[in-house]
Amino acid sequence: MMIKNDIQQKLLSIVKDENLKIDELIRNHTYTKLGGKADFFITPTTYEEVQAVVKLARTENIPFTLIGNGSNLIVKDGGIRGIVLNLKNFKDISSDGTKLTAQSGARIIDASRFALEKTLSGLEFACGIPGTVGGALFMNAGAYGGEIKDVLDYAIVVDRNGNLVKRDAADLDLDYRKSNIAENEDIVLEAVFELKPGSYDEIKAIMDDLTFKRESKQPLEYPSCGSVFKRPPGMFAGKLIQDSELQGASIGGAQVSTKHAGFIVNKNNATAEEYISLIRHVQKTVKEKFGVELEREVRIIGEDLLKEES
Numbered sequence: 001m002m003i004k005n006d007i008q009q010k011l012l013s014i015v016k017d018e019n020l021k022i023d024e025l026i027r028n029h030t031y032t033k034l035g036g037k038a039d040f041f042i043t044p045t046t047y048e049e050v051q052a053v054v055k056l057a058r059t060e061n062i063p064f065t066l067i068g069n070g071s072n073l074i075v076k077d078g079g080i081r082g083i084v085l086n087l088k089n090f091k092d093i094s095s096d097g098t099k100l101t102a103q104s105g106a107r108i109i110d111a112s113r114f115a116l117e118k119t120l121s122g123l124e125f126a127c128g129i130p131g132t133v134g135g136a137l138f139m140n141a142g143a144y145g146g147e148i149k150d151v152l153d154y155a156i157v158v159d160r161n162g163n164l165v166k167r168d169a170a171d172l173d174l175d176y177r178k179s180n181i182a183e184n185e186d187i188v189l190e191a192v193f194e195l196k197p198g199s200y201d202e203i204k205a206i207m208d209d210l211t212f213k214r215e216s217k218q219p220l221e222y223p224s225c226g227s228v229f230k231r232p233p234g235m236f237a238g239k240l241i242q243d244s245e246l247q248g249a250s251i252g253g254a255q256v257s258t259k260h261a262g263f264i265v266n267k268n269n270a271t272a273e274e275y276i277s278l279i280r281h282v283q284k285t286v287k288e289k290f291g292v293e294l295e296r297e298v299r300i301i302g303e304d305l306l307k308e309e310s
């Protein structure tokens with residue numbers, strides 16, 4: 001692999017100075033407010049730049065990580081080596097008839113609001129999901145009975161070789177909180193949704209109802225990654241955690257939410273190590289009590305802090 005200064009120079013031949021940050025603190029980009037430094041935090045402004053970064057990372061064997069809004073990620077305290085790509089500059093949303101096109105860095109909440117303005121129905125479920133469009137496709141995000149799979153027509157991606165490719169929804173293997181985007185090493189640039197004509201008042205009423213439910217049940221006053229665990233078949237992770245008397249349990253600054261047992265909140269400047277230890281403690285306790293393995297929904301990435309740094 002190239003040395004840090006050489007990588008910096010190569011990246012600066014692709015993007016402008018203001019779109020490359022060195023040793024950027026990732027906790028400023030995650031909902032949990034966790035995570036150490038990223039070596040190279042890059043925010044391209046054109047698709048060609050994204051393609052060039054992918055090609056560089058591949059040919060020079062530089063580790064490469066993509067983050068969206070960081071609402072489903074725990075980044076470890078030692079941060080992320082290599083390039084971290086963030087697509088926050090790609091935010092356009094437009095519609096043509098019943099098709100809504102959103103760039104991957106747009107918030108799925110904004111796509112949902114845009115659909116409301118155009119009286120298009122289908123994205124109401126996404127009105128409170130704090131991720132980007134790219135992250136929502138990656139996770140097949142869903143809520144209250146709806147999911148991306150129901151409305152996605154196709155996506156435009158940059159594939160692992162740096163080529164722009166169209167992927168039909170059926171090719172993405174969208175399933176409960178997963179897709180094959182990671183496996184294929186695709187970077188989503190745009191999503192095209194097929195929606196249905198609807199009535200403004202009805203769409204708005206559904207969105208208001210879902211927002212009310214979310215705000216009354218979720219501990220939105222603290223940093224978190226949303227539901228930490230997937231729903232085990234036929235069960236609710238939150239109920240198992242509650243029945244294991246884990247609500248309020250804490251390790252360092254991380255706490256199992258007293259409002260919603262499926263959430264772990266960063267209540268008081270937790271480290272990623274504390275947050276992850278609490279996740280493991282919950283998994284172990286639920287397994288011992290009920291014999292159920294809780295599978296994580298949240299992704300954990302990055303490096304542990306080296307002992308001499310702590």
Ligand SMILES: Cc1cc2nc3c(=O)[nH]c(=O)nc-3n(C[C@H](O)[C@H](O)[C@H](O)COP(=O)(O)OP(=O)(O)OC[C@H]3O[C@@H](n4cnc5c(N)ncnc54)[C@H](O)[C@@H]3O)c2cc1C
Binds near residue numbers: 065105136139
């Ligand atoms: C308070 C709260 C409530 C939540 N409620 C819900 C909910 O109701 N339903 C639900 O499904 N989720 C929910 N989530 C989780 C989260 O918002 C979703 O999983 C969301 O889709 C993640 O998007 P993101 O942009 O934040 O992705 P990130 O967390 O940044 O990344 C998640 C993964 O997606 C990949 N990724 C991101 N962008 C792209 C891209 N452009 N191309 C390819 N891969 C990409 C990343 O590499 C990473 O592996 C909630 C989270 C919070 C904090």
